[in-house]
Amino acid sequence: MSRISKNVILVLLTLTSSAFLLFQLYYYKHYLSTKNGSGLSKSKGSQIGFDRTQWRAVKKFIMLTSSQNVPVFLIDPLILELINKNFEQVKNTSHASSTSECKFFCVPRDFTTFALQYQLWKNEEGWFRIAENMGFQCLKIESKDPRLDWIDSLSGTEIPLHYICKLASHAIHLVVFHERSGNYLWHGHLRLKGHIDRKFVPFRKLQFGRYPGAFDRPELQQITVDGLDVLIPKDPMHFLEEIPHSRFIECRYKEARAFFQQYLDDNTVEAMTFRKHAKELLQLAAKTLKKLGVRFWLSSGTCLGWYRQCSIIPYSKDVDLGIFIQDYKSDIISAFQDAGLPLKHKFGKVEDSLELSFQGKDDVKLDIFFFYEETDHMWNGGTQAKTGKKFKYLFPKFTLCWTEFVDTKFRVPCETVEYIEANYGKTWKIPIKTWDWKRSPPNVWPNGVWPISEWDEVIQLY
C-alpha cells in the first residue's frame, strides 16, 4: 500500500510539474509574441537583430519624441563612436534601402542615452504621460536651478535634469541640457534622492550624470541608422572628445555670500570699472584661445577670486591664466596681438619657465603661466626682470573642470582647494592686499639665475 501511494505521489508530482512546465512554456511564448508582435513578425525575414529589446525601446522612444515634436538627439558615447567609425557608410545608407542588420542600436547594453535642450521642450507634462501610456516606466530627476543659485533670495520651481525611461529590460536615459550664460549647455548631477528605487536601473553604468557637465552647444544633423531617424551632433568626434573632460563645478555661491558678509564688497567706481575691464579681458582671452584650440584655466588671483567670492578681486590688477606647456602654440602671441592685446613681456622659453604677459586695454594686464608636469607635481616658473632670478611655483597634480565665471565658461583645476592652498596657504579665505609674487606664495622656490648669455631670449620686455 505504501509503495503504491509512493508511486501515486511520484506520478502525481510528475504530472503536475509537467503540466506546470507546459503552461509556463505556453505562457512564455505567448508573452513574447504579444509584447513584440510587430517587431518579431517583421524582422523574421532577412533582418537580423531587430527584435532586440534595445532596438524596440529606442524605436518607441523615437516615435514618441517625434510625434510630440521633442527634438532629442543621440549622445550615447558607445553608439556615437560606432557611428563615427562607420560615418561614410551611415551617410550613404538612405532611408529606403533598409539595412539587413541591426548594427548600432542592437549592441547589448543597459542604456541608450539621448539629450534634449530644455528650452525647446514645449509640452513636458503631456509628454511624460504619453510615455507612460506607451509602456515606458519613467523616473524624473529634478533639482533646483543653478542659474538662480547665486541670488540666495530666489527659490524657483525645480528644473528637470534627467529622465530615465525603461521599456522591458532596456532604459532610455534622457539628459536634459540647460542653457547657461556663456553660450554653452549644462546638465546636472544625477543625484538619487531617498524615495527613488535604487534598483530601477543599474545607475552606476550611466554614462552621464555622475557629475554635472558642460558642453559646447552642438549643431545637429539627421541620420538614419538601423532604420531609425535620429539627430546626432554634427561633429560626433568633437562631442565624444568633450565627454571625458565635461565635468562642471558650480561656483560656491553660498560661501561667496558668506565672504561678502564678512568682508564687504568693494563697490567704488574704481573697483567696478576694474571688474568690468577684467571681465572683458577674460572674455577676449577665452575667445582668442578657444579659436586656437588651446586649453587653459583660471590661475592664481583670478582662480582665487572665482573660488572665494565668485567674482574678480578688485585690487588684483591683472588676470591670470594657466596653460600646459604641451598645449603651447607659437601663434599664441600673434593671435593675442591680432585681438588687440600687445605682448608686454615674455619670460623664459618653451623648455623652461615660460610666462607671457599681454597688455589689455585700460591698464589691465593678462598673465599667462605655462605649467610643466613632473612625475608627482606640476610647476610654473617666474623670472625677475632686473636680476634674472628664476622662481618655481609648485602645485600638486590636478585635472581640469569647467565652471562659469563672469558669464563665460572657463576651466579651473578640479582639485581647486589643493591648488589654491598650494598657492595662497591655508589662510586663503582672508583677503590680503599686499602680495609679493616672489616671497608671499608658500609654494615659491628659488630656481637659480638665468645665464646672462640667455637674457636676451628669456627676458623680453616691450
Next chain:
Amino acid sequence: MDDWKPSPLIKPFGARKKRSWYLTWKYKLTNQRALRRFCQTGAVLFLLVTVIVNIKLILDTRRAISEASEDLEPEQDYDDALGRLEPPRRRGSGPRRVLDVEVYSSRSKVYVAVDGTTVLEDEAQEQGRGIHVIVLNQATGHVMAKRVFDTYSPHEDEAMVLFLNMVAPGRVLICTVKDEGSFHLKDTAKALLRSLGSQAGPALGWRDTWAFVGRKGGPVLGEKHSKSPALSSWGDPVLLKTDVPLSSAEEAECHWADTELNRRRRRFCSKVEGYGSVCSCKDPTPIEFSPDPLPDNKVLNVPVAVIAGNRPNYLYRMLRSLLSAQGVSPQMITVFIDGYYEEPMDVVALFGLRGIQHTPISIKNARVSQHYKASLTATFNLFPEAKFAVVLEEDLDIAVDFFSFLSQSIHLLEEDDSLYCISAWNDQGYEHTAEDPALLYRVETMPGLGWVLRKSLYKEELEPKWPTPEKLWDWDMWMRMPEQRRGRECIIPDVSRSYHFGIVGLNMNGYFHEAYFKKHKFNTVPGVQLRNVDSLKKDAYEVEVHRLLSEAEVLDHSKNPCEDSFLPDTEGHTYVAFIRMEKDDDFTTWTQLAKCLRIWDLDVRGNHRGLWRLFRKKNHFLVVGVPASPYSMKKPPSITPIFLESPPKEEGGPGAAEQT
C-alpha cells in the same frame, strides 16, 4: 500576477488524464518490476529536470511578468501624487468629520479659529474695518479665501456681492464684523446675506457686532449678533462657537473631464476661491487660450518677466490677458513673486507657467527695487541667449496686439543706440488725448508699465550700480535719473498696449487710480500695422517732427488753452501751440496746461526736446516750449508763447484728484 490565473483551468484537464494513466500504469507496473524501477527513476529524473527548467523559466519570465504588472502602476502613482498635493486633512476630518469653528466679532478685534487654529486675527488699530469673509473648503476645512470689505465706505458692498456670488455652492462661509460694517451696506448686499440664510446680516445696524457661519446655498450653521445700544457705542463682543460637518471630497469637487488642463484646474479650485467661473462646474472658463500665432514673430524668443507681489487676483487677470495676446509663447514667461505667498504661486501653476519666489529684502520701495533687480538678473540667467527682456507687472492688462507691437518695433532697440527702452505705455495717452494705434513717439521719459529692456543696458550699466537695499529708492525713479538714462529715449505708442488696473498697491489708491489711470486709452484692435516704424530712429525722427511742424496749423494763441474751443472742431488736422519754457527744466506752463487737459501732471512725461505730441478732438496737437525747444524756430514771430501761472502754493499739492 493576474496572468497566472489560467492554471486552475488546466488542472482538471490534467487530473482527468491522470486517472486513466494511473490505472494502466498500475496494471503494468505490478507485472513488470524492472520496468517499474526504471519508470520510477525516470520519473525522479524528469522531476529534477522539471524543477531546473522551471527555475530557469521563472527567472526568465519574472522580468516579463513584472513588466506586465507594472503597466498598471503609473496610474496609481499619479493618484498618489495628487493625494500628496492636496492640503493635509484637518484633525477633525478623521472619523469625526466635523470642524469646530470659533468666530469673534467686536469693535477692535476679530478672529476666526478652525479646529483650534487661528486662521484670521485682526486687532490692529485703524485697520481691517468692515466685514471679514472667510471661505472654507467643505471637504477639507482648508481656508480658500480671506477677504475684508470695508462696508463702512462706499462701493465696498458691491465688491462683497461680487465676491460672494463667485463662491461655489456648498463652501463654508464665515463672516465677522470689525468696528463698523453697515454704513454703506446697501440693499443688494443685504438681500444676498438674506439669501444665505442670515437673520441678522440683512438687519445689520450701525456699529453692531455680528458673527456668521453658513454653507453657501445650504443651511446656516451658526449666527450671533449684538445690537449697538447707542450711536456712540458699539455692540457687545460676540463669540460664536459652532460645529461644521464636513462633506465628502466627492461632493466638493466638480466632475470635469480628465485632461491635463482640468487636473491643473482641480488642484487650483480645491485650494482657493474667488476666481469666478474658472472653477465653475458646469461651464468653466478656459485656462488655455491658444491665441493666433504672429507671422514673423520677432519677439517669440524674448523672455517675459512678470513682476508680482501678493495680489493673486490681479495676477490672475493679468496672466489671462497676457496669455490671450497674439504671439505669446508661454514657456518664455516667468512670474517673479516677491515673498513666499502661496496663492500667487497657485495662480501661476493654474496656467502652467514658471513661478519663482523671492525672499523680500528691505522695505517699501527698496523692497520693490530689490525684487526688480533679482528678477531681471534671474531672467537673463535663465535665458542666456536673450538680447532683450519684456518686463511686466501684475496689475497690467496686456493688449491683444502687445507682442505684435513689440515684434514690429524691437529692431529699433538693436539698431538705434540712442534708445533706452520700448514701452507699451503712453503716460499722456488718455481716452481724450490718444487716437492713433499705428502711431509711435520718441520720448525722453521712461514710462515703464510694460516695457522692453536691452540685456546689454542691464548687464553693463544698470545691474552693477543698481541702488542697494539701504537706499530706499524707487527703481523706476532711479532709472529715469539722468545718470542712468544719459539722454537716451524710449519708444512709446500713441495708444497704450497695456492698461494699469491696479487700485491697491504700494504707491496706489482708489482716488489716485481714478484720477490718473482709469481713463487711460487701451488698444483693443488686433493686428495693428504700425506706421513708418523706421522714422522713429534718431535722425529720421527729427525729419519727421520738422515735417509735422511745417504742415501744422498754428492755433489762435489769444484763446485760453484750457477752454475746449482752443482747438477747432475739425478732424484729422495737425495743430501746434507754443508755450513758454525758459530753460530745459522750466515746465511751469506745461504743468498747468497738463492739469487743465486732465492728463499726467505730477511730473513731466512724454516730452521730446521740448515738444509734446497728443490728440485733441481727433486732431494731432503739438505743443512746443519756447524758447528752450530747438523747434522754437518754427514759431511765427507774431505769436507770443502761452504762459500759465502755477496756482498759489496752498492750493497746490498733489491734487489733480480734486479736479475730477
